[in-house]
Amino acid sequence: MIILYDYELSGNCYKVRLLLSMLNVSYEKKAIEFYPAAEHKTDAFLSINALGQLPVIQTGDLTINDSHAILVYLARQYDKSDTWFPISDPVRLAQVTQWMCFADSLTSSASSARLVNGFFYDLDGEACRQEAHRLFRIFDEHLWFNEREDHLWVVPGKTPTIADLACFAYVVLSEEGGISRMDYPAIRRWTDRVKRLAGFVVMPGVFPAGPGPVHVLPANDTFPSAGTAEA
Amino acid sequence: MIDLEAARYRWHPVASSTDLVPRHVFQAQLLGREMALWRADDGNVNAWENRCLHRGVRLSIGINDGRELVCQYHGWRYANRTAGCTYIPAHPADAPARTICNNTYPAVEKHGLIWSGEKPDGQIPSLDVLDTTSITPLRGVTINVPLENIALPLIDYYSSGQRGASGDSVVHYGADTPDPFLLILHAHGHLHTSANAQAVDTPTPDIAFFFQPLDAARTAVRGVLCGVDEHNIGSAALIALLKQHSFMLCRARDIIESGHRDKPVPTPWTPYIPKVSDRHASMPPLTSAGQQAKLRVRLSAIENLSPSVKTFRFQALNTQIESAAPSVLPVAQPGAHIDIHLPNGLVRQYSLINGPGQTDHYAIAVKRLDDSTGGSHALHDSLKVGDVLATSVPRNNFTLRRDAEHTHLIAGGIGLTPLLSMARALDHSNLPFTLHHFIATETDAINRAELENMSAAVHWHVGQDVQQTQDTLSALLDAPTEHHHVYICGPGAMLGFTRETAATRGWADESIHFEYFKNPDVVDDSSEFNVELARSGLSLQVPAGKSLLSVLREHNVGVQSSCEQGACGTCRVEVLEGEPDHQDVYLSDTEKAQGNCLMSCVSRARSKRLVLDL
Numbered sequence: 065m066i067i068l069y070d071y072e073l074s075g076n077c078y079k080v081r082l083l084l085s086m087l088n089v090s091y092e093k094k095a096i097e098f099y100p101a102a103e104h105k106t107d108a109f110l111s112i113n114a115l116g117q118l119p120v121i122q123t124g125d126l127t128i129n130d131s132h133a134i135l136v137y138l139a140r141q142y143d144k145s146d147t148w149f150p151i152s153d154p155v156r157l158a159q160v161t162q163w164m165c166f167a168d169s170l171t172s173s174a175s176s177a178r179l180v181n182g183f184f185y186d187l188d189g190e191a192c193r194q195e196a197h198r199l200f201r202i203f204d205e206h207l208w209f210n211e212r213e214d215h216l217w218v219v220p221g222k223t224p225t226i227a228d229l230a231c232f233a234y235v236v237l238s239e240e241g242g243i244s245r246m247d248y249p250a251i252r253r254w255t256d257r258v259k260r261l262a263g264f265v266v267m268p269g270v271f272p273a274g275p276g277p278v279h280v281l282p283a284n285d286t287f288p289s290a291g292t293a294e295a
Numbered sequence: 296m297i298d299l300e301a302a303r304y305r306w307h308p309v310a311s312s313t314d315l316v317p318r319h320v321f322q323a324q325l326l327g328r329e330m331a332l333w334r335a336d337d338g339n340v341n342a343w344e345n346r347c348l349h350r351g352v353r354l355s356i357g358i359n360d361g362r363e364l365v366c367q368y369h370g371w372r373y374a375n376r377t378a379g380c381t382y383i384p385a386h387p388a389d390a391p392a393r394t395i396c397n398n399t400y401p402a403v404e405k406h407g408l409i410w411s412g413e414k415p416d417g418q419i420p421s422l423d424v425l426d427t428t429s430i431t432p433l434r435g436v437t438i439n440v441p442l443e444n445i446a447l448p449l450i451d452y453y454s455s456g457q458r459g460a461s462g463d464s465v466v467h468y469g470a471d472t473p474d475p476f477l478l479i480l481h482a483h484g485h486l487h488t489s490a491n492a493q494a495v496d497t498p499t500p501d502i503a504f505f506f507q508p509l510d511a512a513r514t515a516v517r518g519v520l521c522g523v524d525e526h527n528i529g530s531a532a533l534i535a536l537l538k539q540h541s542f543m544l545c546r547a548r549d550i551i552e553s554g555h556r557d558k559p560v561p562t563p564w565t566p567y568i569p570k571v572s573d574r575h576a577s578m579p580p581l582t583s584a585g586q587q588a589k590l591r592v593r594l595s596a597i598e599n600l601s602p603s604v605k606t607f608r609f610q611a612l613n614t615q616i617e618s619a620a621p622s623v624l625p626v627a628q629p630g631a632h633i634d635i636h637l638p639n640g641l642v643r644q645y646s647l648i649n650g651p652g653q654t655d656h657y658a659i660a661v662k663r664l665d666d667s668t669g670g671s672h673a674l675h676d677s678l679k680v681g682d683v684l685a686t687s688v689p690r691n692n693f694t695l696r697r698d699a700e701h702t703h704l705i706a707g708g709i710g711l712t713p714l715l716s717m718a719r720a721l722d723h724s725n726l727p728f729t730l731h732h733f734i735a736t737e738t739d740a741i742n743r744a745e746l747e748n749m750s751a752a753v754h755w756h757v758g759q760d761v762q763q764t765q766d767t768l769s770a771l772l773d774a775p776t777e778h779h780h781v782y783i784c785g786p787g788a789m790l791g792f793t794r795e796t797a798a799t800r801g802w803a804d805e806s807i808h809f810e811y812f813k814n815p816d817v818v819d820d821s822s823e824f825n826v827e828l829a830r831s832g833l834s835l836q837v838p839a840g841k842s843l844l845s846v847l848r849e850h851n852v853g854v855q856s857s858c859e860q861g862a863c864g865t866c867r868v869e870v871l872e873g874e875p876d877h878q879d880v881y882l883s884d885t886e887k888a889q890g891n892c893l894m895s896c897v898s899r900a901r902s903k904r905l906v907l908d909l
Binding site for chain 2: 208213246249252273277
């Protein structure tokens, strides 16, 4: 049984919960109160992860920290379809890695702004927001052109990868840091698509997308017309 | 500064057509006002105030279910096109009031963009000076700078021969600004792109940039390329072209924003948001009474459903495209009916069979009855497409709860009509239900193909005699199940038996919902009694042979009515004192026993005196 050291409001823990759910892997949660108790800085937790960061998973004698490292491990260990972390395709593997690094820069901007607003961190919230908007502009353009070529996910290809989940968490929580996504319509459509993946779960502040096709194309998509049911 | 007041009367682009993918809600902004834009499955584009009428939550985080928009917070549902509220989960037994209707704005698609405005009264800007045989929208780009500061630096950027990452040569543009919201760039020279190994020579399109005033300090630039033959140049070259312009626009944006960094930021615009839109702000007059014919509709289609059943489709008069206030029909919920004022002077009630989101018309299904008192004959024999009729607004005294664990719909013959609307709503929301349709012959199974396609179990009981029908119904109602609800509509005898059986078997009154076609009982109006109207301060005598409703009307006391035979529930009046003599078939036995309301069209008093809340 996998044990996940988890904080319900953490976006990084959310990435791991998402993939565990999408891969249908059962696990046990151990709640670590990040705020206000700061349990991640206690001796008990530091003995598990000296960095004092969530999430951490343990299985047998194995302990892995860092959300992205955990995503890589889970995808390689449990993904029977072998699509979430495509090691056999050097180009896509590089792209997945690149966008996971991009997701780390979202953690230091969009997530930091949320730490200022929601957890009273002493950081420059305005600078975090400005940087997040700069990144969102680039991300929106990337996703807009992906849609143009019928690519629905962060990394071009038929299936989502762990880069989608790595980017999703702090994008979808951005409004809690005062970062509106109104100017990023392609990002907003992509979050709908992620929400429609089988096994998707919500967390506080994340809303479900409702029924609809995952494979939404931006134009001329055929969809049953409401009028056809009329006698 | 742009003229804010004049801008309210213009059409503005608010999104690209391709932004509105199915089952998505787009978050837009115009003149400081947020809008929720969504495309229904029937293609209709809705532009609404971006707030739920309940607690003000943004509807852009809501759920577009293809027919209705559902608020994330408490699940209020708003119908396609009308924005009328159709269901409030916290009040599952009630039809929402007609005033619960979100503010809507006109929405039109043109030049590959969605256009809207607060109260636009002119034309959508024309691009007639350009080659509009084909229009290719560019990726929209937001610039955090006031609108009036954008056109000039953008002209500078484009005309100084800037080139993108993949551009090999330089294009020169001639600029034209017909008004502050539109910039036209006429291209001179060629743009070479190298999207693949061989450089592709593409035609150099003219560009129109529309400026969308998001807020005082924010502007969206929505560009369209004119005259690019998308099929001819191929998709790789087209994407290269779009990337080129996206790169250039982003670079221009960065230059414009950095040039504006030290300027004071203007105060954001504060849009006026009325609590209730104008068309709902007026309450019905106190003296309104009787069978009201508020709507004028045009019969737009007649279809045969079976040898004896026809559907009639009615549309609002004067629906105009590009009108600031296109006429929409008031929203209805499953189970609702309308009064139709027929050419022969009769007023008849018909259930709407519309599914959720089908808000551009009212549809009814009518069986031609041999013993008709003139309603079905008038509809079947004398109406033709194009006729204009008067109808009431929809009323719902047969509301569908959506919190049941299972819903049983039981229809006798043409009594299917309200249940058809319910089945369509339940099926679309994936709520569990079963439908039983009792019919005389196979040809009476209307809408069979559609019903068979639904996820629910649908049973047709064909040609059963009275005993067989009663046996089937008895089996269906064998034992009461908690959180199950039964809806039944059909002939009086069938309803009477069902209600009796359900009561005997222990079903709670409030879980059995019924609607009669007509009151099968003969009204006994031989009593006479006195009524006191608590709020009006009147004391009136109701003589034998005259209904309470008609006495109230003679004294200008407003009570709305519809069927006027105790079947529909419209003329319900609250009773404060005295014992009513119920003669209707609308109230349940429990409601009748409580004695705190009556149907004023047929019911009277057992006591000498009634005190009414009027």
